[in-house]
Amino acid sequence: MIVQTLSPSIKSLLLSQKGRFGQILQNILRKFSTSKKQSEKDTYKQCTITDNMVDPCRPEPAVVIIGAGIAGLSVAQRLAQCGLSKFTVLEATERPGGRIHSCWLGDVVAEMGCQWIHGACISNPVYTLAAQEGLLKPPVKRIDNSKGLYLTSDGRAIDHGTAMMAYHVFGQIKREAGNLFTMGCGKEHGSLLNFISLRIQQELQKFPEEQRYEVSRILYGLTQRMRYHAGDDLTKVSADNYGSFIPLPGGSVQIPLGFVGVLSPLLKELPECSVKFGKPVGLIRWGAVQGRKKGGPRAVVQCCDGEEYCADYVVLTVSLGVLKEHAEKMFCPALPANKMEAINCLGYGNIDKIFLDYEKPFWVWSEGGIKFAWSPDELSHRTDWTKGLVSIEEVEGSKHVLCAFICGPESIVMEHASDEEVAEGITRVLRQFTGDASLPYPSTILRSKWASDPYFCGSYSYMNLNSNVGHQCDLSCPVPGSCDPVPPILMFAGEATCAGHHSTVQGARLSGIREAERILQLTKKYGGPPPTV
Numbered sequence: 001m002i003v004q005t006l007s008p009s010i011k012s013l014l015l016s017q018k019g020r021f022g023q024i025l026q027n028i029l030r031k032f033s034t035s036k037k038q039s040e041k042d043t044y045k046q047c048t049i050t051d052n053m054v055d056p057c058r059p060e061p062a063v064v065i066i067g068a069g070i071a072g073l074s075v076a077q078r079l080a081q082c083g084l085s086k087f088t089v090l091e092a093t094e095r096p097g098g099r100i101h102s103c104w105l106g107d108v109v110a111e112m113g114c115q116w117i118h119g120a121c122i123s124n125p126v127y128t129l130a131a132q133e134g135l136l137k138p139p140v141k142r143i144d145n146s147k148g149l150y151l152t153s154d155g156r157a158i159d160h161g162t163a164m165m166a167y168h169v170f171g172q173i174k175r176e177a178g179n180l181f182t183m184g185c186g187k188e189h190g191s192l193l194n195f196i197s198l199r200i201q202q203e204l205q206k207f208p209e210e211q212r213y214e215v216s217r218i219l220y221g222l223t224q225r226m227r228y229h230a231g232d233d234l235t236k237v238s239a240d241n242y243g244s245f246i247p248l249p250g251g252s253v254q255i256p257l258g259f260v261g262v263l264s265p266l267l268k269e270l271p272e273c274s275v276k277f278g279k280p281v282g283l284i285r286w287g288a289v290q291g292r293k294k295g296g297p298r299a300v301v302q303c304c305d306g307e308e309y310c311a312d313y314v315v316l317t318v319s320l321g322v323l324k325e326h327a328e329k330m331f332c333p334a335l336p337a338n339k340m341e342a343i344n345c346l347g348y349g350n351i352d353k354i355f356l357d358y359e360k361p362f363w364v365w366s367e368g369g370i371k372f373a374w375s376p377d378e379l380s381h382r383t384d385w386t387k388g389l390v391s392i393e394e395v396e397g398s399k400h401v402l403c404a405f406i407c408g409p410e411s412i413v414m415e416h417a418s419d420e421e422v423a424e425g426i427t428r429v430l431r432q433f434t435g436d437a438s439l440p441y442p443s444t445i446l447r448s449k450w451a452s453d454p455y456f457c458g459s460y461s462y463m464n465l466n467s468n469v470g471h472q473c474d475l476s477c478p479v480p481g482s483c484d485p486v487p488p489i490l491m492f493a494g495e496a497t498c499a500g501h502h503s504t505v506q507g508a509r510l511s512g513i514r515e516a517e518r519i520l521q522l523t524k525k526y527g528g529p530p531p532t533v
Contacts, residue, residue: 054083054523061529063087063519064301064309066281067317069098070126070505071493073266074512075315075519076274082520085271088309090301092280092455096267099319099456100505102258105446108398109258110355112448113459114505116143117255119248125513126262126506127250135261141396142251147368148391150218155435158214158373166218173199173219174226181243191465192242193234196223197376217373224374225390227407229503230462231349241463246500254396259505280304280455284314285332286489287480298489298532312529313491313522315515317508320348320475320496321457331490335479342474346496347464350451352411354404354422356392356442361400369393369402372433385413386425415449422447460503461496472499476511478518487522487530491515 054060063079065072068091076089095101099113117127120140130136146167150158177195189195200219204212223234229245230237255261267275286299297310316323323343327335334340363370370392379387388410395401404426406414414422423441431439450459463469476497478488493511501507522530 052082052520054520055527056083058523059528060084060086061312061519061523062297062310063313063315064299064311065089065315065317066301067091067098067494068096068275068277069317069494069508070100070262070266071317071495071508071512072098072315073263073270074509075317075493075516077266077269078513078516079519080269080271082516084520084523085274087274089270089275090279090281090303090309091275091277094277096275096277097260097263098317098508099450099459100259100263101448102260103446105355105357105401105444106398108355108357108395108401109256110353110395110401110403110446111254111259112353112446113450114259115254116252117506118252118504119506120250120253121248124248124250124506125509127253129262129265129509130255133261133265135255135257136253137256140253142253144368148371148393149368150221150371150373151433152214152217152373153375153378153432155433158218162211162214163218166215167222169203169215170219170222173203177239178243178245180240189239191235192226192237192239193223195239196226196234214373217375220376220379221371221373224372224379227388228351228390228405230347230407230464231351231411231459232347232408232462232464236347236464238463238465238467241468244463244469244500245502248506256397262505279307282330283332284316284330284490286314287333287486296532298530312489313519314489315491315493315519317493317512319456319458319494320346320461321451322455324348325454325457335490338474339477339479342471345464345467345471346475347462347467348458348496349408349460349462350411350458351405351407351460352414352448352450354406354414354426355395355446356402356404356423356426357444357446358400358402358440359443360440362436362439363394363402365394365399370430370433372429382410384425385410385417386429388414389426389429392426392430412451414447415452419445419447462503469499472497472502476514487526488518491518 063084063086065075065087068089072089073096076087079087101112103110103112117124117130120127120142122128146164150163152158173196176199177192180189200216204216207215227234280303281301282304283302284299285302299311299314301309301311301314320343327340327343372389372391385406388406388408390405390407392402392404395403423445427439427441431437450456476492479490480486480488482488493515495502495504495507495511498507498511501510
């Protein structure tokens with residue numbers, strides 16, 4: 001049924017696929033095209049309840065979805081598509097989207113959170129959502145991470161040829177790190193920084209001695225840039241589990257008019273007033289605590305303003321950072337030990353953006369951003385928050401705005417600094433690395449503060465030294481579990497629960513659809529709401 005809703009442009013894209021996959025898609029499209037010509041009797045059969053729909057004559061379960069990010073909205077949209085409408089989405093803030101937050105800075109879209117669709121292909125549910133909504137106009141521009149100037153702290157630009165050689169060497173080291181997960185050699189490689197540093201030393205020996213200084217600067221600068229993947233120091237990232245992330249083909253693309261556009265098709269399918277804003281949740285009573293009286297609700301979600309919502313199922317889509325901060329006191333009774341272990345063991349990092357608006361730009365537009373070629377000694381002595389800067393990039397569609405990316409503990413320090421201190425710090429670093437003491441201060445800055453926001457407590461999850469894929473699976477499992485005699489009550493979605501696609505928007509969307517499907521299957525199994533405890 002999904003194929004019938006595709007736009008003509010997406011249908012033509014599918015039909016252009018070669019090989020067996022393309023033949024299957026063409027057969028599916030041909031089948032639905034032929035079905036339109038069938039008799040009225042056959043047409044009537046198509047309109048009856050499908051495998052994905054619930055029986056409209058049966059009572060519906062009450063569902064409370066906590067969080068109106070893309071995971072929570074994906075749960076709600078899927079339930080609505082399949083005939084369930086008795087759900088409420090509780091959002092702590094005054095806007096939908098969660099870590100999708102597009103703002104305007106003058107005439108420029110400033111993506112405070114999610115910025116790229118990683119994997120511009122039809123297997124990415126966020127890419128297809130954006131394409132169907134007409135948010136991506138051809139030709140779709142892919143991000144080229146190799147562009148830009150590599151500058152050293154003594155104010156020199158490294159030769160482009162040398163930079164490209166070092167860039168490709170580092171790409172090979174990254175691929176080797178990614179392969180550790182699938183090698184299964186039984187040897188533990190420790191932190192990602194240890195693995196990469198060792199390989200850098202080995203690769204440097206292959207360069208002529210006169211090139212090693214500049215090549216090492218680039219390789220260690222790119223190592224610093226890798227903090228972007230975790231939002232934390234690479235000393236905390238597991239080398240053996242780095243490759244558990246599943247990259248999708250197609251490169252990375254940006255939505256020109258703002259990532260927030262992908263929320264529109266989700267919100268417009270929801271029943272009116274089903275999303276409640278300004279409703280942070282303080283306590284969830286569930287299971288036997290609520291089932292002492294015959295016919296009592298399976299769960300009660302209590303908001304911080306005292307309002308309560310009864311539910312048969314509760315879907316939590318809050319960030320891993322919020323769970324780390326509040327899980328111990330948020331549930332009554334407490335969560336099972338394996339769930340708490342997963343919450344505590346998985347890594348959760350922070351990355352912030354600082355948008356810099358200049359009255360008179362000092363750079364040549366479209367030449368790429370500024371990449372810092374730090375030395376290992378400079379990186380080992382983190383004297384202030386500016387050592388967390390990984391790059392400064394041009395903002396797409398603007399000739400007067402730059403965006404600085406800052407990761408890890410330094411980003412948290414930056415969040416507590418004043419705007420004047422941030423402008424001063426970044427200008428000082430720019431003057432140092434460009435060698436131009438006359439560079440101007442930005443006229444305006446706009447920055448994110450994800451770690452300081454109590455409703456996010458950071459940016460996204462990663463695999464640290466204490467975690468593994470099993471923890472991601474434990475986090476995604478419902479409570480009670482599928483083997484328990486009591487039907488599941490608490491369900492968990494969000495990027496941290498999606499093994500292989502953690503830290504991505506597609507991971508969040510996939511997890512939301514997963515939990516919606518779980519509710520739909522339980523509804524069919526019990527012919528409506530589940531039995532009370």
